[in-house]
Amino acid sequence: xxxxxxxxxxxxxxxxASGALVRWSPVLVGLGVFAFSTAGLDLGPIPAxxxxxxxxxxxxxxxxxxxxxxxxxxxxxxxxPIALVGVLLWPPVVVAAFYAGYRLxxxxxxAFGAAAVAVEAASALVNQLIGGYRAVxxxxxxxxxxxIVFVALPMVLGLWLxxxxxxxxxxxxxxxxxxxxxxxxxxxxxSTERARIAREMHDVVAHRVSLMVLHAGAIEVTATxxxxxxxxxxxRTTGRxxxxxxxxxxxxxxxxxxxxxxxxxxxxxxxxxxxxxxxSAGVPVTLHVEAASAGAPGTVQRTAYRVVQExxxxxxxxxxxxxxxxxxxxxxxxxxxxxxxxxxxxPVEPAVSGRLGLAGLRERVALLGGECRAGADPxxxxxxxxxxxxxAGTAAA
Numbered sequence: 001x002x003x004x005x006x007x008x009x010x011x012x013x014x015x016x017a018s019g020a021l022v023r024w025s026p027v028l029v030g031l032g033v034f035a036f037s038t039a040g041l042d043l044g045p046i047p048a049x050x051x052x053x054x055x056x057x058x059x060x061x062x063x064x065x066x067x068x069x070x071x072x073x074x075x076x077x078x079x080x081p082i083a084l085v086g087v088l089l090w091p092p093v094v095v096a097a098f099y100a101g102y103r104l105x106x107x108x109x110x111a112f113g114a115a116a117v118a119v120e121a122a123s124a125l126v127n128q129l130i131g132g133y134r135a136v137x138x139x140x141x142x143x144x145x146x147x148i149v150f151v152a153l154p155m156v157l158g159l160w161l162x163x164x165x166x167x168x169x170x171x172x173x174x175x176x177x178x179x180x181x182x183x184x185x186x187x188x189x190x191s192t193e194r195a196r197i198a199r200e201m202h203d204v205v206a207h208r209v210s211l212m213v214l215h216a217g218a219i220e221v222t223a224t225x226x227x228x229x230x231x232x233x234x235x236r237t238t239g240r241x242x243x244x245x246x247x248x249x250x251x252x253x254x255x256x257x258x259x260x261x262x263x264x265x266x267x268x269x270x271x272x273x274x275x276x277x278x279x280s281a282g283v284p285v286t287l288h289v290e291a292a293s294a295g296a297p298g299t300v301q302r303t304a305y306r307v308v309q310e311x312x313x314x315x316x317x318x319x320x321x322x323x324x325x326x327x328x329x330x331x332x333x334x335x336x337x338x339x340x341x342x343x344x345x346x347p348v349e350p351a352v353s354g355r356l357g358l359a360g361l362r363e364r365v366a367l368l369g370g371e372c373r374a375g376a377d378p379x380x381x382x383x384x385x386x387x388x389x390x391x392a393g394t395a396a397a
Contacts, residue, residue: 026067029095034063036091037083055087066095073099077112081119085126090150093119097151101158109155116151199302205246213239267301268293268328271308275326278312282321285312289328296335300388303364304328304337307372310361311339311384319344319382334370335388343380358384 037059062083065075073096080096083089093116100112124143213236220232266274268289275287296304308326315324324341358374361384365372370388377383 026070029066029069031063031067033066033091033095034059037062037089058083058087059089062089062092066092069095069099073103081115081122084119085123088123088127090146093150094154097154098158101155102162103158113151113155117147120147120151209239209242209246213243266305267298268296268304269301270305271326271328274305274309274312278316278324281316283312283315283324284321285324285326287326290330292330293328293335296330296388296390300335300368300390303368303370303388304335304386306364307337307361307384307386308339310358311374314358314382314384315339315341320346322381330390333390335390336385337388338383338385340377340383341381343377361386 038056062079065072065079069076076092076096076099080092083092097112097116100109100116104112120143123146124140216232216236216239220229220236223229223232271287271289275285278285293301293304308328312324312326315322319341322342322344324339327336327338329336358372361374362372365386365388368388370386372384372386374384375382
């Protein structure tokens with residue numbers, strides 16, 4: 001705990017120091033330019049009495065425009081060439097080159113680079129004309145060194161800082177976006193699980209309790225024994241209270257799913273409407289459901305409906321408007337679902353697919369102890385089939 005607290009404290013101190021440095025950087029830059037400019041005055045053939053006059057004022061002006069360069073660049077860009085050519089003051093040139101790399105882009109940056117090289121060439125020419133110690137500064141080797149040290153390196157530093165700041169901003173945005181997406185995925189998973197639990201409770205538990213209440217009411221009406229009638233009434237009243245509580249729980253579970261707390265999930269009875277949607281989209285679908293299938297449990301019917309739904313969705317995405325046959329039958333104690341589509345008559349543009357639909361379908365079928373298969377047929381068609389066990393003595397829920 002002390003280590004974590006120490007890291008937090010160190011991070012706060014670093015952030016505070018960084019913020020102060022950023023706020024005071026114009027002042028520090030201005031003072032630095034003034035200090036380095038005045039330190040270089042002794043290199044020139046300048047009368048001693050003049051150093052305390054207009055030259056010091058010029059150095060102060062260079063420091064001022066360098067400090068204000070964060071907001072106004074053009075005074076620095078104008079004064080830096082004059083200072084370099086006139087009295088060999090290089091600090092304003094360094095600051096100007098840095099801000100050019102930091103602020104300028106494209107043609108403007110190229111134009112600045114060309115202008116800086118031209119200014120260095122002009123300074124070398126003036127140095128040669130003046131002669132003396134300035135002739136040494138105006139040599140070719142010294143001029144090339146000045147271009148590298150006073151122009152190129154500060155520009156590269158400015159470009160690097162901009163690129164680094166952009167990279168840090170991008171990484172920060174990615175981290176924020178990843179955190180938001182993770183939170184959204186977690187919330188979606190919670191909502192999905194809540195909805196699934198609510199569906200199962202409604203379709204199975206609520207149905208069974210409703211049957212219990214109904215039978216208790218029938219016993220209450222037909223029983224001749226007063227004690228039996230009272231017990232049946234108690235069972236009916238308790239069952240109704242349980243249904244009320246169950247509906248309240250379902251409402252809580254579905255609060256954030258956008259679904260009705262009492263709406264049942266689709267089963268085999270809703271297959272005609274599902275098929276009609278595909279027909280409306282131009283897919284010729286035939287449907288055959290054996291009457292005995294209606295006796296399958298609710299969970300089996302809901303899974304069969306999802307199998308057909310996913311299979312028809314894949315037909316829309318990957319095969320187009322091809323003849324498709326849907327068959328639902330009961331045989332050997334199992335509900336069999338088969339969806340087969342003919343091969344496409346013409347090439348179909350591939351659709352974007354997450355390849356998760358069939359995988360989720362297999363998992364859903366496996367939960368019921370069934371088997372789901374999906375694959376291409378020899379003639380080029382595609383078949384999705386599922387075998388769902390139907391426990392003996394069960395009825396639709």
